Amino acid sequence: MSVSTLSAIRGTSPTLKGFVLENAYPDPFNPSTTIEYRLPARSHVSLTVYDALGRKVSTLVSEVQNAGLHSVTFNAAELPSGVYFDRLEAGPFIEINKLLFLK
Secondary structure (H helix, E strand, O other), X not given: OOHHHHHXXXXXXXXXXXXXXXXXXXXXXXXXXXXXXXXXOOEEEEEEEEEOOOOEEEEEEEEEEOOEEEEEEEEOOOOOOEEXXXXXXXXXXXXXXXXXXXX
């Protein structure tokens, strides 16, 4: 395999060029966790947290953001222990991850 072929493969990788919602850390958490995501281009971003019944408990981000790595802290100190879900909407991308809050 030539170097140019290898570069072409890397250049099309969705993890290098696409939208990515990372798993929160720490998880399980008490009382806060960090959520990171990457944007390949300037996009309107909505990052929302829902409880296990699908009720919105927090909107962490709702704005236009530049391309790059972004980080947000979710503090659940006022919420009960349980399973929560973070949902990232950015451009055409939507992804949901599970969070576990243990008091």
